[in-house]
Amino acid sequence: MNSSTQWLSISGRFLAVLMLQILVMDRILLFGFANPLMYCYFILLYPLSGNRVWLIVSSFALGLGVDIFNDTGGAHAAASVFLAWIRPTLLNFSFGVSYQYNTVKIANAPMGQQLIFVLSAVILHHLVLFSLEAGSWAYWLLVLKSTLITSLLSTVLILTAFQFFNRKNT
Amino acid sequence: MQQIIEFFIRNKNFLLFLTLFSLGYALTQKAHSGLYTRNIASTNKITGSVFSWLADKRNYFALREQNEELSAANAQLLVQYYKSKQDHQDSISGINLELTGNGVVIDTFEGRSLNIIRAHVINNNYHRRKNTLTIDKGSLDGVIPDMGVSSPVGIVGIITHVSEHFSVAQSVLNTNSRVVVKSKNSDHFGTLVWDGERIDQLLLTEIPKIAPLSIGDSLVTDGKSTIFPRGWPVGTVTDIKPAKAQDYLEVSVRPYTDMSNLYHVFLIQRPEAQEIQELETLSQNEF
Numbered sequence: 478m479n480s481s482t483q484w485l486s487i488s489g490r491f492l493a494v495l496m497l498q499i500l501v502m503d504r505i506l507l508f509g510f511a512n513p514l515m516y517c518y519f520i521l522l523y524p525l526s527g528n529r530v531w532l533i534v535s536s537f538a539l540g541l542g543v544d545i546f547n548d549t550g551g552a553h554a555a556a557s558v559f560l561a562w563i564r565p566t567l568l569n570f571s572f573g574v575s576y577q578y579n580t581v582k583i584a585n586a587p588m589g590q591q592l593i594f595v596l597s598a599v600i601l602h603h604l605v606l607f608s609l610e611a612g613s614w615a616y617w618l619l620v621l622k623s624t625l626i627t628s629l630l631s632t633v634l635i636l637t638a639f640q641f642f643n644r645k646n647t
Numbered sequence: 648m649q650q651i652i653e654f655f656i657r658n659k660n661f662l663l664f665l666t667l668f669s670l671g672y673a674l675t676q677k678a679h680s681g682l683y684t685r686n687i688a689s690t691n692k693i694t695g696s697v698f699s700w701l702a703d704k705r706n707y708f709a710l711r712e713q714n715e716e717l718s719a720a721n722a723q724l725l726v727q728y729y730k731s732k733q734d735h736q737d738s739i740s741g742i743n744l745e746l747t748g749n750g751v752v753i754d755t756f757e758g759r760s761l762n763i764i765r766a767h768v769i770n771n772n773y774h775r776r777k778n779t780l781t782i783d784k785g786s787l788d789g790v791i792p793d794m795g796v797s798s799p800v801g802i803v804g805i806i807t808h809v810s811e812h813f814s815v816a817q818s819v820l821n822t823n824s825r826v827v828v829k830s831k832n833s834d835h836f837g838t839l840v841w842d843g844e845r846i847d848q849l850l851l852t853e854i855p856k857i858a859p860l861s862i863g864d865s866l867v868t869d870g871k872s873t874i875f876p877r878g879w880p881v882g883t884v885t886d887i888k889p890a891k892a893q894d895y896l897e898v899s900v901r902p903y904t905d906m907s908n909l910y911h912v913f914l915i916q917r918p919e920a921q922e923i924q925e926l927e928t929l930s931q932n933e934f
Contacts (some may be wrong), residue, residue, distance in 0.1 A: 499697075500701065506773070506774050506907070511774075512774050516899065524650070529660050530659065530660065530663060531666065531755050533660065533663050533664055534663070534667070537670075537671070538806070539666045541671075544674070546697070546698075546770075546816070548678065548770075548772070548779050548781075549675065549678060549696065549775070550671075550674040550676070550677055550678025551670065551671035551672065551674025551675045551678070552671065552675045552678075554667070554670070554671035555668050555670075555671025555672050555674075555675065556671075558664055558667040558671060559654065559664070559668060561664070562664035562668075592918065593657075606833075608777070609671075609672065610674045610675070610775060611776055612675070612676075612776070612777075614681040616713070616776060616843060619843060619844070640894065645796040
């Protein structure tokens with residue numbers, strides 16, 4: 478894959494994920510408060526060899542896009558930037574140092590490693606997001622509850638998406 | 648100098664993260680304080696048009712339900728109309744409905760009027776602590792801040808921000824929301840708030856213990872707040888508990904409106920609201 482097609486596929490995925498989040502996922506509300514956040518998919522699946530500065534900037538733009546349509550100010554943007562920044566640490570933690578040599582493809586890694594990676598990333602992202610969104614410590618129990626349930630939901634969706642698009646590529 | 652530059656290059660990712668995170672945090676705080684910038688809110692032109700397109704499409708699937716709700720509201724209005732005709736035989740010139748461009752003006756028999764604008768909710772959120780509604784009418788249609796928003800069955804929120812074609816309302820499902828309500832049977836009043844927990848449960852606080860309330864009672868707006876007229880429907884009492892503060896009750900209220908299923912709404916304005924507010928500030932300045 479040369480760099481211009483990679484650039485094209487990244488921006489295509491950016492738009493697809495943003496549209497999916499705004500038009501479909503934001504209309505879903507399970508158990509009265511769990512709203513699946515699937516756009517983390519973009520941040521998690523950003524090419525491992527890609528430019529980190531661009532990852533952080535595009536994550537901010539993605540989060541801000543979701544914010545604008547949800548009237549949440551900058552909570553999604555801040556949480557996404559946080560996830561983009563902490564991603565290498567999580568990759569290291571889930572797949573070991575070998576990911577740095579480009580030998581790992583996230584969607585082909587063992588299921589256990591994928592689960593750890595996605596779940597830890599999603600929980601951190603949602604925790605930052607819901608804390609910012611609540612805006613006060615008074616709602617900490619509610620924040621924890623939403624984080625937990627929404628994280629499970631988002632993780633299942635993202636892992637499913639990994640499998641779905643992986644099969645098509647190989 | 649070189650060391651400083653090297654430091655920046657080595658930590659560019661962290662510094663970039665820190666800058667953008669702080670920016671996001673600042674925007675969030677701004678949204679919390681209620682001082683929206685016009686660009687980061689759904690009164691914005693782009694998001695507004697996306698939402699109206701979406702509401703258009705979605706509306707096809709909800710037509711049957713919405714129609715039923717509307718016809719029920721119509722029936723209720725008719726009943727009230729004839730009832731009031733009977734009650735006030737001598738002032739029969741009475742209620743007079745006048746159709747204007749996008750709404751009606753109701754002249755009440757006391758010579759005061761009520762402006763009502765018909766509108767639609769194009770973005771409704773109810774899974775946050777500070778929920779808002781985006782509405783497809785703006786200043787060009789006569790919408791101004793502090794108008795009341797009501798569904799065909801009960802109150803929904805209060806307009807806070809207005810642009811030319813759209814407006815944003817603070818939902819009753821917002822931890823900042825305060826509405827003065829009273830029981831239909833008595834004039835004891837309290838403040839209706841939301842604790843951020845469930846979308847079908849509001850809390851009536853600051854209502855004195857001696858108020859004759861029982862489960863199943865209807866609550867209506869009080870008319871003291873100048874936003875909603877007196878007697879506008881709110882919800883029913885589902886539970887009554889003594890509050891932590893002595894001599895007060897804490898009452899759970901189920902709103903008449905299903906806040907997760909909103910499309911047709913009315914924006915209500917009391918033309919005399921401004922006059923009342925001016926008079927009240929005047930009297931406060933004197934004492």
